[in-house]
Amino acid sequence: xxxxTAIRGAVSDWRHLALILVLGQLTSLCLTSTSVxxxxxxxxxxxxxxxxxxxxxxxxxxVVYMPISVARLGVRKMALNLKxxxxxYIFLAAADVEGxxxxxxAY
Numbered sequence: 001x002x003x004x005t006a007i008r009g010a011v012s013d014w015r016h017l018a019l020i021l022v023l024g025q026l027t028s029l030c031l032t033s034t035s036v037x038x039x040x041x042x043x044x045x046x047x048x049x050x051x052x053x054x055x056x057x058x059x060x061x062x063v064v065y066m067p068i069s070v071a072r073l074g075v076r077k078m079a080l081n082l083k084x085x086x087x088x089y090i091f092l093a094a095a096d097v098e099g100x101x102x103x104x105x106a107y
Contacts, residue, residue: 023064030060054100
């Protein structure tokens with residue numbers, strides 16, 4: 001019986017690991033797409049839109065990760081979490097936006 005319980009736990013761990021890997025690859029795909037798009041815009045169209053491109057990355061991240069967070073925590077707990085840590089999230093978002101701005105501007 002303990003063997004069956006151990007197998008169930010291992011399968012659950014593998015599913016969790018697979019989900020993490022898939023979501024990480026999706027994030028990497030978004031960042032790579034941003035880099036390729038910014039290079040194509042800069043070389044072919046002579047256009048530089050680093051803030052707009054960063055905005056698209058954050059929209060995709062929001063669309064992917066927010067439903068997952070709400071499903072795990074629930075709406076009330078998620079709202080409480082955002083209310084408690086709002087300033088910390090704003091600080092991290094500002095630092096991340098500036099970092100992405102300079103990375104995209106470098107292309």
